[in-house]
Structure formats: structure tokens, C-alpha cells
Amino acid sequence: MRTAVLLGFRLRQEVLEWSGAWWFLLTLVVQAVVAPLIGLFVWSAVYPDDPSIARYYVAVILVTLMTESFEQHTFSERIYDGTLSHELLRPQPVVIGVIGMNLAIRAWLTLLGAPIVLLTGIALQVGFDWTAVLRSTPYVMLAAILVFLWTFLLALTAFWTDRVHAVVGFGSQLTFLLGGTAAPIALLPDTWRRVAEVLPFYGMNGLPAEIAAGKGSGSMGYQLIWVVVLVVVVTVVWRIGVRRYTAVGS
Amino acid sequence: MTAVEVENLSMSYKAPVRKGGLRAALGSLVKREYKTVQALDQVSFTIAPGQVSGFIGPNGAGKTTTMKILSGILHPTGGDVRVLDSTPWQRRSAFLKRIAFVRGSQPVGGSQELTVMDSLEYQRLLYDVPRPTFRRTLTDLEALLDLEPLLERQLRALSLGERMRVGLAMALIYRPEVLFLDEPTIGLDVSAASQIREFVSEYVEQTGATVLLTSHYMADVASLCPRLILIDHGKVQYDGPLAELSARLSPYKLIRISTQGDPTAFGEVVEKADGQWVLRVPRDEVAATTGRLLQAMEVVDLAVEEPPLEKVIDQAYREGLR
Structure with missing residues (x-):
């Protein structure tokens, strides 16, 4: 209960904090939608008669906006400038602050990106089956958790290296290639498709978008497994990282 | 309690160290050397x-x-x-x-x-x-x-x-x-x-x-x-x-006096301006020196002071404690 209250308060704080940086958030929105838009244009050109391609990519844009994570800019910077010490001395788990900021940024991105999604949908005359959209909700939530855990895990490398942006950038490229943004994974060669389905990246983007677009009936199994795996790995890496931070200081 | x-x-x-130059830089890729800093x-x-x-x-x-x-x-x-x-x-x-x-x-x-x-x-x-x-x-x-x-x-x-x-x-x-x-x-x-x-x-x-x-x-x-x-x-x-x-760092005290005379015989002069003198006197001689000063000279004002704390601490940092 106390954790929920603290998280709620932190979320409110962060929403307020980021309200002053709407122009910066707009640049993040643009960065987030560019890759799915390229995918949309390329694959719509390849399959001009398939309306599900446009529907899928509009869903990918929305899922991307709702699940973007920037812990390499937020949390890692706290390690670099030493302000993580402030967080360590607060009587609450540090991750509450990280999650609060993550949710606030996502809320702003979704709000600011909604007109882009709407305009793209109208321009391409995309129609959604709202029962499919509703059915995709738990998939989107799991995707949001997965993207956060993955980005946070990579951001934790800031305890060891000052090149965290390169590390997270590499992780983002994997998500782009194997998550269903570069190409819907159904269009990949068989072997690649099977590999992509098993890896966590598909659950971060492609799967919830496919469900929302009414294209697939995939299960949440892999998403759930990867959430458990990443929670364990993040916990272990966090403990080792904090031990290192408290051994050498900021 | x-x-x-x-x-x-x-x-x-453990702080990483290496010599300057390309060779040392390449060498550090294979074998890093560290120096232990005792904080x-x-x-x-x-x-x-x-x-x-x-x-x-x-x-x-x-x-x-x-x-x-x-x-x-x-x-x-x-x-x-x-x-x-x-x-x-x-x-x-x-x-x-x-x-x-x-x-x-x-x-x-x-x-x-x-x-x-x-x-x-x-x-x-x-x-x-x-x-x-x-x-x-x-x-x-x-x-x-x-x-x-x-x-x-x-x-x-x-x-x-x-x-x-x-x-x-x-x-x-x-x-x-x-x-x-x-x-x-x-x-x-x-x-x-x-x-x-x-x-x-x-x-x-x-x-x-x-x-x-x-x-x-x-x-x-x-x-x-x-x-x-x-x-x-x-x-x-x-x-x-x-x-x-x-007291430990500075075995002296300062006697600040206002007088028209010349008190140089009573201690080391640290400052002198417009009839104001500051003398440095060993701690155990302060009372006797003050008495002699008052007897020998026409003193308008007199104060005994500890040396400025900044100077004492600066001395401790520079020379350590004896």
C-alpha cells in the first residue's frame, strides 16, 4: 500500500517535472515513430493491397509510444553525476523513482504522439476491431514491463562503463530488427521467424501490435517467461552494481 | 551510549594507472595496472x-x-x-x-x-x-x-x-x-x-x-x-x-596594544600601524610580558588574543601536528 502511494506521488511529481520539457518530449515522439513509419511505407509498398499492414504499423506506433523507455538518459545519468546517492539514502526502493519517471514519460509520449497515430490512421483509412484492441491490453502491459526491464538492465551497465548509450543503442537495434518493427515477423524467413518468436523482442512490440490489429492469436507465454527471467537478471545485476557503486563511490 | x-x-x-604514449595505451588493453589509493x-x-x-x-x-x-x-x-x-x-x-x-x-x-x-x-x-x-x-x-x-x-x-x-x-x-x-x-x-x-x-x-x-x-x-x-x-x-x-599548534599568543611608544623589546612584532601593535609572545610569558608592558609604557588599550584559527589550521595542514 505504502509502495503504491509513493509510486503514485512520484508519478505525479514526474508528470509535473516533464510537463516543462514538452518540446524535448516532442523530439522523443518523433524519434519513436520514425522507425515504424519507415516500416509502414516500405511494407505498404511491397504489399499495396493488404490493409492489415497499415493497421499493424499504426498499432506498432502506438505500442512503441506507450512502451518507450529511456533509463539510459534518466537512471544512468544519476549514476554518472552521483545523484543516485540521494536515492540510496531514501527509505524506499530506488526502483520506485525509476518506474515513476518511466511511466510519466510514457504518459506524455502517448499524449503527444496520439495526434500522429490518429492522423496516420485517418490518412491510410485504417479501421480497428475494438474487441481486438481490448484483447491486446494485457499484451501491451506485458510489453511495457518487458521494454522497461530490458532497457533498465542495459542502463545498469552504467555502473561499469560510461558508454551506456552505445549499449542501450545496441539493445534497441535488436528490438527494431527482431521485434517486428523492421518487418512484421510473419514476413521473415521461417528460421528467423521461429527465432524471433522465442526471443523477448517480439513480445515488446510485434505481438501486442498484431493482437491489436486483429492479425494474430499469439499467447502471452513467452512474454511471461521473459518477464520472470529479466526480473531475476535485473535484480542480480542491480545488487552487484550497487555493491560496486558503494565500493568506489560516485 | x-x-x-x-x-x-x-x-x-583501486585506481587504474598507465604511462603516457600509444604503447602503454595498447599494453593496458591486455594488462591493466592499478594503484591502490588509501582514502x-x-x-x-x-x-x-x-x-x-x-x-x-x-x-x-x-x-x-x-x-x-x-x-x-x-x-x-x-x-x-x-x-x-x-x-x-x-x-x-x-x-x-x-x-x-x-x-x-x-x-x-x-x-x-x-x-x-x-x-x-x-x-x-x-x-x-x-x-x-x-x-x-x-x-x-x-x-x-x-x-x-x-x-x-x-x-x-x-x-x-x-x-x-x-x-x-x-x-x-x-x-x-x-x-x-x-x-x-x-x-x-x-x-x-x-x-x-x-x-x-x-x-x-x-x-x-x-x-x-x-x-x-x-x-x-x-x-x-x-x-x-x-x-x-x-x-x-x-x-x-x-x-x-x-595551544598545541601555536605556542604563542598575540598581544594587541595601542601605544605611542615602541614595544619591540617585549616580543616579536607581527603587525604595526598607526600606534597599533601586535606582538607575538610565548604562551607561558603572556602574563609577565603584559605586566611589564603596562609598567614600562603608556598603554591606551591592550588585548590578549589567540592566533587566528585560519592560521592555526593552515599550519596543521601544511606542517602536520607535532
């Missing part, structure tokens, strides 16, 4: 509840490292530390709610877009302060720190002095029992620094908090700390009253 207990505390870092070496002291102690030393002496260990940010490589009967680096919630670490270089953490009142409200939630206690403490802090005009301001828009006042308010709103103050007056003007000193003094008087304070400003130390712990090269060089340190 002690509030802070430090025994044989040691802290060492703290067998530091021991205790602080009783309610005591205010000054923790001084030159830059790089180990003051902030010690503060970080005592507050729980750093994990030492050796020794034992107990603060309020807890091991700080375990950072248990119950412990964190009883201490505060305020750094003059970073007085206020967290969201800078928030107003001061929002930030204080967050502290209330974080530290489980009951609303009536919160209101009462806030009223006290408003009066002591002149907070009222700042409550509706955003943190990012505060001046350095205001940030320090707000930082102290945020740290003290939950009434910590042990307060670690790291350079609380750094960068502040004379009035703001004096305001902070007065506040710390009143807070200690009201709450009986234990304070460990580091500062390079001797005015902070002289006005707040009856006890001084001097650390250098990671070792405690002195632990005791300020006056004793002064």
Missing part, C-alpha cells in the same frame, strides 16, 4: 548523542568519504561502524529515517520542477511523518529558516543560499537524530552562511541532535563545534577541543 562509533575504519580504491586508514572516533563535532582536513583528506560511509552511501574496505546501533551501508529503512546527510554541493535532490511545498510533502510521505507533527515541524522550520517566501517557488529557480535552506528543511522535516553536514555553507555569502550556522545551532539546542560537520570555513567550526576531529591523509591527526588544538 554513543550515536556514532567508528573503529579502525579503512577505505581503499582512510584506521580511523577511529566516537560521538556521543547530542554532540556537535567538526570534521576538518585539507582537500582529499577523507572527510567526505567518511561522511558517505557513516550515512550508508559507501561500503568501507575495513573496520567497523555503528551509527545509532545500525550498520549504515545496509541502508535499512528504519535507519535511514533517523539520519540525514546534507551536502552543500548538492543540497536538494529530486525533481527540480516541483515547488518547495510539494517536495516537503513528498518527504512527509517518504518518512512517514504524521500530519500534525509535519505541520508543527514545518512551522518551526519556517521560522528558523525563513522558509515562508520559498514554499511556492520551484526548486530549480532557487538561489544557492535558498537551496541550502530548503535542503536543510527537507532533511530536518522528519527530525533526524543524526545529521551529517558536508560543507553546508560552501559558496554562501556572509549573511547566508551566518543564517545557516544560527539555524544549525538552534536546531541542535531544540532537538538534541548529533551533528558531524565538515567545513573549510573556520567560522562554521569555531561557532558550532566544541570538539574538532582533524583528519589528513586518511588518518585522524587530532581529536579534542578547539582551544587545545590552537
Whole structure:
């Protein structure tokens, strides 16, 4: 209960904090939608008669906006400038602050990106089956958790290296290639498709978008497994990282 | 009963080193060399509840490292530390709610877009302060720190002095029992620094908090700390009253006199201007010299002074303690 209250308060704080940086958030929105838009244009050109391609990519844009994570800019910077010490001395788990900021940024991105999604949908005359959209909700939530855990895990490398942006950038490229943004994974060669389905990246983007677009009936199994795996790995890496931070200081 | 207990505390870092040039750079890719830096070496002291102690030393002496260990940010490589009967680096919630670490270089953490009142409200939630206690403490802090005009301001828009006042308010709103103050007056003007000193003094008087304070400003130390712990090269060089340190380091006192005569025969002249003389006299000869001066000369005014604290401490930093 106390954790929920603290998280709620932190979320409110962060929403307020980021309200002053709407122009910066707009640049993040643009960065987030560019890759799915390229995918949309390329694959719509390849399959001009398939309306599900446009529907899928509009869903990918929305899922991307709702699940973007920037812990390499937020949390890692706290390690670099030493302000993580402030967080360590607060009587609450540090991750509450990280999650609060993550949710606030996502809320702003979704709000600011909604007109882009709407305009793209109208321009391409995309129609959604709202029962499919509703059915995709738990998939989107799991995707949001997965993207956060993955980005946070990579951001934790800031305890060891000052090149965290390169590390997270590499992780983002994997998500782009194997998550269903570069190409819907159904269009990949068989072997690649099977590999992509098993890896966590598909659950971060492609799967919830496919469900929302009414294209697939995939299960949440892999998403759930990867959430458990990443929670364990993040916990272990966090403990080792904090031990290192408290051994050498900021 | 002690509030802070430090025994044989040691802290060492492994810092990577290499010689200059491309060859050494390539070599370090295969085999990295490290040098061990001993930040703290067998530091021991205790602080009783309610005591205010000054923790001084030159830059790089180990003051902030010690503060970080005592507050729980750093994990030492050796020794034992107990603060309020807890091991700080375990950072248990119950412990964190009883201490505060305020750094003059970073007085206020967290969201800078928030107003001061929002930030204080967050502290209330974080530290489980009951609303009536919160209101009462806030009223006290408003009066002591002149907070009222700042409550509706955003943190990012505060001046350095205001940030320090707000930082102290945020740290003290939950009434910590042990307060670690790291350079609380750094960068502040004379009035703001004096305001902070007065506040710390009143807070200690009201709450009986234990304070460990580091500062390079001797005015902070002289006005707040009856006890001084001097650390250098990671070792405690002195632990005791300020006056004793002064006596130990400077076997002289200063006699300041106003006279039209020439008192050079009575001691070493340190300063001379418009009939004002400052003589340096061995401590054990002060009484006799003063008597002889008054008998031999027409003295308008006379005062016996301790040498300036800055000079005493500077001497300790440069030459060490004898």
C-alpha cells in the first residue's frame, strides 16, 4: 500500500517535472515513430493491397509510444553525476523513482504522439476491431514491463562503463530488427521467424501490435517467461552494481 | 551510549594507472595496472548523542568519504561502524529515517520542477511523518529558516543560499537524530552562511541532535563545534577541543596594544600601524610580558588574543601536528 502511494506521488511529481520539457518530449515522439513509419511505407509498398499492414504499423506506433523507455538518459545519468546517492539514502526502493519517471514519460509520449497515430490512421483509412484492441491490453502491459526491464538492465551497465548509450543503442537495434518493427515477423524467413518468436523482442512490440490489429492469436507465454527471467537478471545485476557503486563511490 | 562509533575504519580504491604514449595505451588493453589509493586508514572516533563535532582536513583528506560511509552511501574496505546501533551501508529503512546527510554541493535532490511545498510533502510521505507533527515541524522550520517566501517557488529557480535552506528543511522535516553536514555553507555569502550556522545551532539546542560537520570555513567550526576531529591523509591527526588544538599548534599568543611608544623589546612584532601593535609572545610569558608592558609604557588599550584559527589550521595542514 505504502509502495503504491509513493509510486503514485512520484508519478505525479514526474508528470509535473516533464510537463516543462514538452518540446524535448516532442523530439522523443518523433524519434519513436520514425522507425515504424519507415516500416509502414516500405511494407505498404511491397504489399499495396493488404490493409492489415497499415493497421499493424499504426498499432506498432502506438505500442512503441506507450512502451518507450529511456533509463539510459534518466537512471544512468544519476549514476554518472552521483545523484543516485540521494536515492540510496531514501527509505524506499530506488526502483520506485525509476518506474515513476518511466511511466510519466510514457504518459506524455502517448499524449503527444496520439495526434500522429490518429492522423496516420485517418490518412491510410485504417479501421480497428475494438474487441481486438481490448484483447491486446494485457499484451501491451506485458510489453511495457518487458521494454522497461530490458532497457533498465542495459542502463545498469552504467555502473561499469560510461558508454551506456552505445549499449542501450545496441539493445534497441535488436528490438527494431527482431521485434517486428523492421518487418512484421510473419514476413521473415521461417528460421528467423521461429527465432524471433522465442526471443523477448517480439513480445515488446510485434505481438501486442498484431493482437491489436486483429492479425494474430499469439499467447502471452513467452512474454511471461521473459518477464520472470529479466526480473531475476535485473535484480542480480542491480545488487552487484550497487555493491560496486558503494565500493568506489560516485 | 554513543550515536556514532567508528573503529579502525579503512577505505581503499583501486585506481587504474598507465604511462603516457600509444604503447602503454595498447599494453593496458591486455594488462591493466592499478594503484591502490588509501582514502582512510584506521580511523577511529566516537560521538556521543547530542554532540556537535567538526570534521576538518585539507582537500582529499577523507572527510567526505567518511561522511558517505557513516550515512550508508559507501561500503568501507575495513573496520567497523555503528551509527545509532545500525550498520549504515545496509541502508535499512528504519535507519535511514533517523539520519540525514546534507551536502552543500548538492543540497536538494529530486525533481527540480516541483515547488518547495510539494517536495516537503513528498518527504512527509517518504518518512512517514504524521500530519500534525509535519505541520508543527514545518512551522518551526519556517521560522528558523525563513522558509515562508520559498514554499511556492520551484526548486530549480532557487538561489544557492535558498537551496541550502530548503535542503536543510527537507532533511530536518522528519527530525533526524543524526545529521551529517558536508560543507553546508560552501559558496554562501556572509549573511547566508551566518543564517545557516544560527539555524544549525538552534536546531541542535531544540532537538538534541548529533551533528558531524565538515567545513573549510573556520567560522562554521569555531561557532558550532566544541570538539574538532582533524583528519589528513586518511588518518585522524587530532581529536579534542578547539582551544587545545590552537595551544598545541601555536605556542604563542598575540598581544594587541595601542601605544605611542615602541614595544619591540617585549616580543616579536607581527603587525604595526598607526600606534597599533601586535606582538607575538610565548604562551607561558603572556602574563609577565603584559605586566611589564603596562609598567614600562603608556598603554591606551591592550588585548590578549589567540592566533587566528585560519592560521592555526593552515599550519596543521601544511606542517602536520607535532
